[in-house]
Amino acid sequence: MVALLSIEHVSKCYPISSSLFRRQRDLIAVDDVNLDVSAGRTTGVVGESGCGKSTTARLALGLEKPDFGRVLFEGMPMPVFGSRAWRALRRQMQMVFQDPLNALDRRMTVLRQVLEPLEIHGIGESNQRKDRAIELLRAVGLRVDQGEHYPHELSGGQRQRVVLARALASNPRILVCDEPVSALDVSIQAQIINLLADLQALFGVGILFISHDLRVVRHISHEIVVMYLGKVVEQGRSDDIIETPSHPYTRALVAAMPTISDGHEYFTAPTGELPDPSNRPSGCAYHPRCPLARPICKETPPALTACADNRRVACHFAGT
Amino acid sequence: MFRYLGIRLFRALLSIVLVITFTFMVLRASGDPALQILGPNAQASALEAFRRSWGLDQPLWWQYVSYFLAILRGDLGRSMLNGQSALSVVADRIPMSLALTVPALLINVMLGVSAGVFAALHRDTVVDRAVMMFSVVGFTVPSYVLALALILLFSVEFGVLPSGGSDQALSFVLPVVTLGIGGAATLARFTRSAMIEVLGQLFVTAASAKGVSWGAVVRHHAFKNACIPVLTLLGLMLGGLIAGSVLVENVFGWPGVGQLLIVSVARRDLAVVQVILLLVAATMTAANLVVDILYGIIDPRLRSRPSARG
Amino acid sequence: MSLAMIGKPMAKSDKRSRPSLYVSLAGAWVILMLLTALFADHLSPFTVTGIDLSHRLVPPVGLGGSLIHPLGTDELGRDVASRLMHSVQISLLVAFGATIISICFGTIVGFMAAHFRGPVEQIILMLIDVQASLPFLIVALSILAFFGNTLALFIGLMGLYNWERNARLARALAISANAQGYAGAVRQLGAHPIRIYFRHILPNTAATLTVTATLSFPEIVLAESGLSFLGLGVQPPLTSLGIMVSYGREYIATAPWLVIAPSLVIVVTTLSISIIGDWLRDTLDPTLR
Numbered sequence: 001m002v003a004l005l006s007i008e009h010v011s012k013c014y015p016i017s018s019s020l021f022r023r024q025r026d027l028i029a030v031d032d033v034n035l036d037v038s039a040g041r042t043t044g045v046v047g048e049s050g051c052g053k054s055t056t057a058r059l060a061l062g063l064e065k066p067d068f069g070r071v072l073f074e075g076m077p078m079p080v081f082g083s084r085a086w087r088a089l090r091r092q093m094q095m096v097f098q099d100p101l102n103a104l105d106r107r108m109t110v111l112r113q114v115l116e117p118l119e120i121h122g123i124g125e126s127n128q129r130k131d132r133a134i135e136l137l138r139a140v141g142l143r144v145d146q147g148e149h150y151p152h153e154l155s156g157g158q159r160q161r162v163v164l165a166r167a168l169a170s171n172p173r174i175l176v177c178d179e180p181v182s183a184l185d186v187s188i189q190a191q192i193i194n195l196l197a198d199l200q201a202l203f204g205v206g207i208l209f210i211s212h213d214l215r216v217v218r219h220i221s222h223e224i225v226v227m228y229l230g231k232v233v234e235q236g237r238s239d240d241i242i243e244t245p246s247h248p249y250t251r252a253l254v255a256a257m258p259t260i261s262d263g264h265e266y267f268t269a270p271t272g273e274l275p276d277p278s279n280r281p282s283g284c285a286y287h288p289r290c291p292l293a294r295p296i297c298k299e300t301p302p303a304l305t306a307c308a309d310n311r312r313v314a315c316h317f318a319g320t
Numbered sequence: 321m322f323r324y325l326g327i328r329l330f331r332a333l334l335s336i337v338l339v340i341t342f343t344f345m346v347l348r349a350s351g352d353p354a355l356q357i358l359g360p361n362a363q364a365s366a367l368e369a370f371r372r373s374w375g376l377d378q379p380l381w382w383q384y385v386s387y388f389l390a391i392l393r394g395d396l397g398r399s400m401l402n403g404q405s406a407l408s409v410v411a412d413r414i415p416m417s418l419a420l421t422v423p424a425l426l427i428n429v430m431l432g433v434s435a436g437v438f439a440a441l442h443r444d445t446v447v448d449r450a451v452m453m454f455s456v457v458g459f460t461v462p463s464y465v466l467a468l469a470l471i472l473l474f475s476v477e478f479g480v481l482p483s484g485g486s487d488q489a490l491s492f493v494l495p496v497v498t499l500g501i502g503g504a505a506t507l508a509r510f511t512r513s514a515m516i517e518v519l520g521q522l523f524v525t526a527a528s529a530k531g532v533s534w535g536a537v538v539r540h541h542a543f544k545n546a547c548i549p550v551l552t553l554l555g556l557m558l559g560g561l562i563a564g565s566v567l568v569e570n571v572f573g574w575p576g577v578g579q580l581l582i583v584s585v586a587r588r589d590l591a592v593v594q595v596i597l598l599l600v601a602a603t604m605t606a607a608n609l610v611v612d613i614l615y616g617i618i619d620p621r622l623r624s625r626p627s628a629r630g
Numbered sequence: 631m632s633l634a635m636i637g638k639p640m641a642k643s644d645k646r647s648r649p650s651l652y653v654s655l656a657g658a659w660v661i662l663m664l665l666t667a668l669f670a671d672h673l674s675p676f677t678v679t680g681i682d683l684s685h686r687l688v689p690p691v692g693l694g695g696s697l698i699h700p701l702g703t704d705e706l707g708r709d710v711a712s713r714l715m716h717s718v719q720i721s722l723l724v725a726f727g728a729t730i731i732s733i734c735f736g737t738i739v740g741f742m743a744a745h746f747r748g749p750v751e752q753i754i755l756m757l758i759d760v761q762a763s764l765p766f767l768i769v770a771l772s773i774l775a776f777f778g779n780t781l782a783l784f785i786g787l788m789g790l791y792n793w794e795r796n797a798r799l800a801r802a803l804a805i806s807a808n809a810q811g812y813a814g815a816v817r818q819l820g821a822h823p824i825r826i827y828f829r830h831i832l833p834n835t836a837a838t839l840t841v842t843a844t845l846s847f848p849e850i851v852l853a854e855s856g857l858s859f860l861g862l863g864v865q866p867p868l869t870s871l872g873i874m875v876s877y878g879r880e881y882i883a884t885a886p887w888l889v890i891a892p893s894l895v896i897v898v899t900t901l902s903i904s905i906i907g908d909w910l911r912d913t914l915d916p917t918l919r
Contacts, residue, residue, distance in 0.1 A: 061818065063818075082823075087820040087821075087822065088820065089820075090818065090819055090820025091820060094818070094819070095815075095818045097811060097815060099811060101811075102810060102811030102812065102815075103811040103812060103814075103815040104811075104812060104815070105812045105816070105830050105834070106812070106834065107833050107834055108830075116816070116819060116821070117819045117820070120819055120820050120821050120822075120825070121820060163815075166819070170819075170820075331756075331759070334756060335756070335759065335760045335763065338756060338757065338760045339760060339764070342760075343772075346772070346773065346776045346777075347776065349776075456901065459904075460848070460852075460897055460900045460901040460904060461897050462852050462855060462856055462859075462896065463856075464856065464859050464875065465875065465893045465896060465897060468875070468879060468882060468889050468893065469893070471882060472882060472886055472889070472890075476882060476883045476886070483882075559763070559764070559765040560765065562765050562767075562768065563765035563766070563767035563768065566767055566768070566771070566860075567767075567856055567859070567860070570859075570860055571879070581768070581771055582771070582860055582861075582862070584775065585771050585772075585774055585775040585862055586861065586862065588775055588778075589775075590775060590776065593771070593772055593775040593776075594772075596768070596772075597768060597769075597772045600764065600765070600768045601760075601763075601764060604763045604764060604765075605763060608763055
């Protein structure tokens with residue numbers, strides 16, 4: 001399977017200047033991340049806030065340029081943000097955001113907004129576009145009459161459907177979803193996730209799915225990448241990771257997923273506080289919170305190494 | 321503090337440079353500068369000499385540089401009227417304009433601020449209402465209408481004050497009063513708003529303070545905090561004063577810089593117009609710089625922010 | 631001097647104690663002025679330049695005159711009421727044209743500053759600061775000196791009034807719009823920046839921009855009348871409120887109505903427009919207070 005989107009050894013840091021000392025510290029947002037997205041498959045990225053998920057999304061879309069490494073789409077490097085080539089490439093790569101109300105223009109009807117990508121990229125004849133827009137609205141589960149509404153007249157879930165319809169209008173090959181359901185009620189989340197999966201089956205689109213919620217990620221992803229403070233700590237097949245997590249952080253995340261047994265919810269969260277991303281702990285970034293931590297963890301950052309078929313972990317004591 | 325001052329000074333200088341550039345561009349765009357500065361009746365040889373001395377046969381960037389240097393030298397051309405140096409023509413008029421604007425500014429501040437503070441302290445009373453009505457006058461009645469109204473009242477009806485010129489002892493009264501009232505009105509309203517806001521903030525604080533008299537609170541805190549927005553306004557008001565003095569000098573035939581500007585514009589005496597424009601720009605920039613410095617002294621918080629305005 | 635320089639246009643106590651009678655009166659006057667401006671040619675009994683030397687300086691009705699010239703005549707026997715109507719027409723025309731130009735120019739410059747950031751933005755900000763620090767009258771006079779005066783040029787010049795304030799606002803609105811999702815989302819769709827600004831950002835900010843720009847309208851009326859008063863604004867044979875005041879000034883002792891009539895119209899019209907403008911701002915966009 002040839003990867004549609006390839007993120008290779010990508011790192012990005014942001015300078016934060018401290019005015020008091022006039023010295024620049026760097027916030028390492030993303031450090032040596034590698035991941036692929038293939039047609040018709042979903043790669044999920046999961047981690048807590050500050051772990052670099054959103055930066056990864058922006059790098060994947062070419063909204064920002066990595067400091068190291070490269071992003072390839074169909075084997076070609078990503079064009080510069082804002083250039084004509086980049087704008088043309090938008091037809092192939094689309095984004096779904098966390099807050100659908102924010103992502104939609106308040107003053108345009110829903111139908112107009114779904115039409116817009118068709119106009120921008122000149123897809124189809126102008127008289128055909130309206131039909132296609134209506135088709136898309138139906139595909140995401142909205143009624144035709146809802147197309148005449150304005151975004152604030154719809155519910156959160158409906159708005160996200162509109163965003164999906166708009167994203168799929170140009171028939172993209174890649175969809176990058178950054179926390180697409182975090183702002184929605186739990187019951188609606190399930191609907192939207194299922195819709196995404198259906199649309200993937202229907203259109204064969206590759207999805208990069210980013211979320212802090214492992215429950216949601218596992219449902220739709222074929223591969224999972226676990227990130228912590230900008231680094232990948234574990235990645236592999238979705239089922240493997242959920243069933244047999246190797247990295248202590250992954251284990252903590254998996255354990256934190258509420259399970260229902262005997263009618264009660266059991267819930268154990270990762271302990272400790274998330275450290276300041278601009279002031280990372282030395283060695284392995286997770287060592288202050290890790291139950292397996294030993295002196296070596298404080299000194300040497302572990303490398304991401306393969307430990308099984310299609311599975312990589314960054315831990316000195318993986319599997320123990 | 322020095323860093324703050326340095327930035328402000330740099331921006332001030334940059335503003336002046338921009339204004340000089342503007343006059344240069346406008347001068348070049350509106351025709352042959354030699355003809356404009358020297359007048360249509362100048363001799364061909366004088367025109368040639370002018371063109372050479374101003375480098376008008378040179379490339380544009382060179383012209384710009386020499387124009388700049390000429391200005392720094394103080395060589396700003398000659399007035400068409402009498403061939404005198406434009407700079408000296410304008411400089412001669414400055415004292416007369418100052419004789420109007422300085423007292424007017426004092427009236428502005430004293431009358432306006434005290435009216436505003438008084439109104440703020442006596443909110444919703446008759447006095448407050450009166451002050452608000454008075455302040456409306458300030459920005460709906462243009463200065464020349466106010467001037468004419470005062471002339472109608474005091475010169476025509478009552479005959480107590482002269483209606484124009486600068487020869488009589490009382491000639492300055494009406495012009496100064498006109499300029500003073502207009503600005504005072506705006507300042508009164510603004511001061512009132514600023515004071516009300518500050519008083520509102522302080523009321524809660526003072527209510528829980530122990531044994532601090534209300535008068536002391538007003539004196540020490542309200543005034544100081546209300547100072548800052550008022551200071552900004554003062555900077556702006558100087559501009560209004562300058563513009564107002566142009567109109568007022570015209571109505572009263574007062575021989576100041578404003579009157580000179582009108583006459584020069586009508587006659588297209590561009591050298592003089594250019595000098596006045598640069599003079600006004602320099603004055604406003606200096607005034608804003610002073611206001612910024614005062615900011616820095618009064619409110620140290622502002623020193624770390626890159627821009628206090630806009 | 632303007633309402634805009636003041637932090638809060640109307641204190642709350644004024645709003646509560648002032649009934650909307652003032653707003654209604656102001657509204658009535660503004661409508662009257664608009665109608666006059668639109669139909670001056672049909673309403674005015676005499677022409678603007680109708681010189682009638684046998685009826686010079688006739689006082690208005692009630693002070694010795696008759697209904698033929700309800701507001702009297704001027705030093706050339708021209709009917710004051712007719713000239714007043716045409717003056718209102720010209721003054722409002724100039725103010726409308728200038729306001730529109732100021733909004734358009736300011737908005738485009740502001741959007742450019744917001745879009746390009748970097749050095750372009752810094753230069754634009756400097757220009758805005760410089761313009762803000764120079765009194766408009768002085769700049770206008772300088773430009774008039776250099777370029778002369780036709781009506782079209784004059785309206786264009788008046789269009790520079792407050793462009794810097796509109797530019798500042800447009801830039802701020804564009805920056806915040808860009809920070810908001812929809813601008814970024816449409817950019818992510820692959821839209822050209824021009825499309826983003828004019829199809830999305832502009833419609834969303836137009837309300838705020840226009841409402842704030844209404845502040846300029848009365849100020850432009852005042853500025854134009856001032857320049858016309860100085861003889862450097864609207865040129866004869868066209869007439870304007872400022873021109874009428876300046877013509878009447880010579881006869882202030884003998885025929886004060888020549889000054890009073892146009893002055894009253896200027897003051898009442900400016901006041902009414904300001905009141906309406908305040909009221910509009912308060913009802914449409916309370917966040918601006």
